[in-house]
Amino acid sequence: MNYDMWILGLIAGLMGIFTSYILYLSRTAENPLRKIITYILLAMMNGMLLGPAIYLSGVITISLEDAVVISAGLMAIEIIYPLILFVRSIEQEDIEVRISIPVIIFLTLLNEFLMSLDFNSIILSKTIFTIYGTSIVALISQTVSSFWFIFPMALEMGLTAIFTIRKGEKVAFIFIIFQSLVMFFTPTAIPQSTWISISVFAGGAVMTALLIFIFESLYRESYVNKNFSRYLLQILLIYGLMMIGVMIFQYESSVLIVSIAVLLEMIVYINAILRKNYFSGKGKVYWLANKEWSTLFLMDVFIAEFAMGATFDFQYYGTSFFINSLHLAVFSGSIINMITEFFYNTVVFVGGITGSSWFLIMMGFEMGSLVVFKIMKTRELENKIRLGLMIGAYGIYSILIPSFLVTNSRIYPFIGWSMGIGTAGGLAPALIIPMLLTYVISGSLSLLFGARQLCSVFCTAPLMYQGTFYDSMKKFNRTTPTAKKLSTGGERNLIYRVVSFTIYISLAVAALFSFLYHYHILNYEIYGTDPLFFMYIIIFDIMWYAVFLTMPYFGNYGCINTGYCHWGNFNRFVGKYGLFKLKVKDPSQCVTCKTKDCALACPVGLSSQPGSFISQGQFKNSRCVGVGDCVEACPYENIFFYDVRNFLKEKVMKKE
Known part of the structure; x- marks a missing residue:
């Protein structure tokens, strides 16, 4: 059996190389004669594999000699079609060009499918329908998701990229090399627990690296x-579908969705690779000027990230254990009940993934890498230090301590309650004091260092907002009407008032119900979940991502400009009476400054800094969260942060 595996593996590898070269020939063919050759080669491979497929199907009994004859006959028949196309192309070349690409895609995938079908039957020493039964869907999905289809396709993807777009199309080339690696680490290829575990995390790591590169x-x-x-x-959306398929595969061993995703990916890929100059053609999309494209891109990325995070959770905790830990509602009762149960399950499942440690770990590596790139471009030492602290806080404070070091983080102020009320649960008697102390600790830090201690360091949001790619989206603050209105209107903006008021009322009502429930005054819970914690999941684990993904419409740092984050609002309100502010060394420098870069650089859209610097020598605003882009943007290095450190230094100097 091992000998057979090596022989078949060698054949599969050679066929993968051969197919890659055929695709290369098809892409570079400049006349009908060269195109006809690619048709004939694909048709010959197709016919060569069809005979054994009939022989191994078990439907009809034929000898090996008969299988060879059938293969030869099929090859002869299939060659007729490209010959007709060749004759027609002499008179009307456009017809041939339009038809050729779909046919090549079909024949290429059919060849890989037949090879996988034949080789699986040979290795298992069973007829095809004995393996897959009579279901055509099962036959196709099991064949496409198997070792003999996945690995050759990954090889072909990488080789055709090397053959066709290695020169002059660098970004596309690197992307496709990553793409071939993601294909290689498809968990369904080898249905063994060790491979599944390795491929889930290795494939996730490759996909994360791919996203960072993009x-x-x-x-x-x-x-x-x-x-x-x-x-x-298209590929990112397919990756989202593929990761959803892997989730289903982990849960109930169904490979149907994975197979659909693999086929869609190969269709999109081969279609692109066959078109000469496809990746280097004319036409550009300036994504910072195209809010529609940017929003679609962010949503595609999030779908893939979400499903990838779920596969990590399923693999690490075990699918059944993780699903059971969510305490999903059982569908029963009237239609109204089923609708509410569906809503509850959706909220709990989505929130359970986005709030899970493995999802945050993945996002930390991805977003943290972009922050590292920003640190490398940052001029001011204090900004470098803050960005480093932000990465450290995300890893230690948001993931390591509450998830892996402290067994019951809810009883510890400021650790379990990272986002104030609702974070770690409801208003149970034992949790009220830790929750209140969290407000005291965080509020005290805001008095000393400003709200940046939260909005630019301890919160998970700044890591996602301040990497190179996402930070550049602050340009939408000036170009998109809604974002411009939000970033310039501040707390006076109607949207800000409505959103912040709605959030406050929602949490207050949920907190009241939670309080009454835990004190046995009112027996009210949501399918076993505390109402306050359920509201927190909706606000921070689901709706926050809606704000984040719509940056091109609502601007960078939408959590601040929309009044959406009650925890940030609290700290910014307290910080307004604290020591933090921006100061300038020389106000007269601001008078002569022609660019006013400090105002343009602000990620929350504040634009009154220059006037305040000129008139007062300082700038203080509750929406300023100390990101430091204004400090970095100042061409004269005139702006600096002022907080408790400067205050104490001044006191010491006065005493001396």
Whole structure:
């Protein structure tokens, strides 16, 4: 059996190389004669594999000699079609060009499918329908998701990229090399627990690296080739589907969705690779000027990230254990009950993933890498230190301590209650004091260092907002009407008032119900979940991502500009009476400054700094969270942060 595996593996590898070269020939063919050759080669491979498939199907009994004859006959028949196309192309070449690409895609996938079908039957020493039964869907999905289809396709993807787009299309080439690695680590390829575990985490790591590469490439270029922009959106959406398929595979061993995703990916890929100059053609998408494309891109990325985070959770905790830990409602009763149960289950499941440690770990590596890139570009030492503290706080304070070091973080102020009321649960008697102390600790820090202690260090949001790619989206604050209104209107804006008021009322009502429930005054819970904690899941584990993904419409740091984050609002209110402010060394420098870069750089849209610096020598605003982009942007290095450290230093100097 091992000998057979090596022989078949060698054949599969050679066929993968051969197919890659055929696709290369098809892409570079400049006349009908060269195109006809690619048709004939694909048809010959197709016919060669069809005979054994009939022989191994078990439907009819034929000898090996008969299988060879059938293969030869099929090859002869299939060659007729490209010959007809060749004759027609002499008179009407356009017809041939339009038809050729779909046919090549079909024949290429059919060849891989037949090879997988034949080799699986040979290795298992069973007829095809004995393996898969009579279900055509099962036959196709099991064949496409197997070792003999996945690995050759990954090989072909990498080789065709090397053959066809290695020169002159660098971003697309690197993207496709990553893509081939993601394909290689498809968990369904080898249905063994060790491979599944390795492939889930290795494939996730490769996909994370791929996203980091795309983010940084977009940031550096500020535009993307029009065709590649379309390709990028399609592949990312397919990755989301594939990760959902892997989730289902982990839960109930169904490979149908994975197979659909693999086929869609190969169709999109082969279609692109066959078109000469596809990735280097004319036309560009300037994503910072195209809010529709940018929003679609962010949503595609999030779908893939969400499903990938779920596969991590399923693999690490075990699918059944993780699902059971969510305490999902059982569908029963009237239609109204089933609708509410569906809503509850959706909220708990989505929130359970986005709030899970493995999802945050993945996001930490991805977003943290972009912050590291920003640190490398940052001029001011204090900004470098703050960005480093922000990464450290995310890893230690948001993940390591509450998830892996402290067994019951809820009883510890400021650790379990990272986002104030609702974070760690309801208003149970034992949790009220830790929760109140969290407000005292965080409020005290805001008095001393400003709200930046939360909004630029301890909160998970700044890590996601301040990396190179996402930070550049603050340009939408000036160009999108709604974002401009939110960033310039501040607390006076109607949207801000409505959103913040709604959040406060919702949490207050949920807190009241939670309090009454835990004190046995009112027996009210939501399918076993505390109402306050359920409201927190909706606000911070679901709706926050809606705000984040719509940055092109609502602007960078939407959590501040919309009044959406009650925890940030509290700290910014307290910080207003504290020591933190921005100061300038020389106000007269601001008078002569022509660019006013400090105002343009602000990620929350504050624009009154120059006037305040000139008239008062300082700037203080409750929406300023000390990101430091204004300090960095000042061409004269005139702006600096002022907080408790400067205050104490001044007191010491006066005494001396």
